[in-house]
Amino acid sequence: MSRVGVFFASRPPDPRGPHRDHLEFCRATGAELVCLEPKVPPALKRRLRLRHPLIGMWMAWSIFRVRRRYDVLITDSEHVGLPLALMLRVSRSRCRHVLVVHLVSTPLKAFFIRYLAGRGVSCYVYHFPSAEPVLERLGVPPERRRFVPYMVDSEFWSPVDVPQKRQICAVGLEYRDYPTLLEAVRGVDVAVDIAAGSPWSQKADGTHRAELPPNVRVGRRDYAELRQLYAESLFTVVPLLENEMQAGITTIVESMAMGRPVVVSRTRGQVGTVRDSHNGLEVPPGDVAALRRAIHWLLDHPEECRRMGAEGRHTIESGMTLEHFVERMSAVVATVSDPGPRLASGVTPEAAR
Template identity: 40%
Template sequence: MKILLLIPSVLKTQTDEAVAADRHPKMDYYALADRLEALGDQVDLYDYAALDADTNTLVKSARKAGRDAGMAMAGFVRRAAYDAVFTNGENLAIPLALLFKTVSRRPWHVTIGHRLSTGKKRLFFTSIKAHQQIDRIFLYAQTQYDFARQTLGVPGAALRLIPFHADDRFYRPLSNIPVIENQISSAGLEWRDYPTLIEAVSTMPDLSVKLAASSPWSKHQNETENRTLPPNVDARRYEYGDLRTLYGQSQFVVVPLYENDFQAGVTTILEAMAMGKAVIATRTTGQTDVLIDGETGLYVAPGDVAGWREAITRLREDDALRSRLAQAGRRWLEDNATLDRWADGIAGALHDGAAAQSQSEGALAGASHRTETN
């Protein structure tokens, strides 16, 4: 099979050496491409850099409406060359599906549905039936699966609920990184409620709180900037290796979130679990699929300053609980949310679906030929 992966970012090139040297996690798009190639497929990756260099007239015209529109058009004009196409998000899947509605034949289409419940996306699914041009939608949150099935009317056969992932070979317990007593950490920007966390720890002067307040993809405001932080709180950007060290040095990891209905915060949660760290997170409507309260982590209600103080104090003082949660979290990740498991699931849907569709089209072509010759 020949498969096109549309990745709405600039691919990080020349990372193989850093991954092999344990200085960088493997990017999920390369893990997916490797798995497809292991199945015997030919894989092409198309990113923002490829889009900027694309000379196709239709692509250049669509690019004026935005990068995602340009990438969708790039997938559309290349449709005849591929058996399957993967769109890494509904921001690409929806415009590509609308383009596919204009033709009678298209490749197998698999996408990730990060958050289908926003108003504009709902319109595309309920009124324009965009999902009719998407064969598989992988979802990370039960809330999003239920919304797609019950509100958007997407057939259950097209939906797959899977965990997100962490590279468990890079993010792993490291005995050579000593834990710093009374240090905890957090990371990310997407829907992060850092103000509530900061208020909670401001009365804990002996606690050092390190915030890796950055994200390569989030458009959310960094609420640690232009703010006077308590003396015990530090916020800055960390590169991958430094972030892993930060996790390793921390007694545990916290993920404060604003209320939302999808898996915001899941990257940090899973990376911390992979590192063998206990996790406290805000229990939002969407963040319920990874942590089991009291078993693989602890939950705090949204905006609950006192709840955060109580949960942090509880983990600081209870070594046995901290260790139990950390070990259970690592086991859960190994069983459910490794990068390999994620890549296997997506690759299988692309490979098997494309093969089935190719066989079906081949059978139809053969029948047509026999009819013509008769």
């Protein structure tokens, strides 16, 4: 049986909240979860972001030093996984390395993948279909890339029988275009509750210093309060700035799991999960008028709103639960542990839709 180490470049998950993907994978498979927290002086820690290159190099070196304890290493961010890949390649390590990527098109990351990482990455796992052609252009062969759809704890985030208010919500920070949302809902007869917070993002709150319409409230929520917010809202709005990441995906799958449809900006990175007129509505990024029309349409068509919410829950149950994630990641680990066969197990982007 392979010894698997999962290295999580973030703070430990909140045990009071939903189950997390890699923690659930470790519980199900017996893999070891290691949370990497930089041990640097407080004064320096305030000046260095978690994703600063020096922090990433330190985390990569920490993993490299213990590589012989494991047969397979799993890393969940490029700023740690790519430096680690270079170390594994240069040292000619026999340890297998699965790297979960989130944004691979920046010049530095593309250079690393094309010229430096090499066999230091046994398999690239990605959650969004638009990463597939980028990895292909960077020379990553099909047998070393695998699409594993994003996931959600469908038991924690599940439909709750509570009275709904004439209210919509927006949640999260990463690449959020809250100024566009504020203008879209100005004067609309609906309460808007914005939970502008995230345990993963260091982005600034887009509502900061904005003139809030009288129907808008902004605040932070813990997991229990956030679940109540989804349940009481008619639908969720995810306004995004144009970007190539799958920004907003956590909010999208949480809302869908709660049986609430999603209005989302269709960016280059955020495609495939929300299917227009099926489990939500898509609008162009930054388009105030289009976002206002989508919000009005769902408010004016409550039956369609409920139908899309039910379809969203079905989307989660049919392929985006934690159980699906564990099954697919286990297949990836089994394949890299025995590199003879191609990565034939798993799913294609089309099959997961």
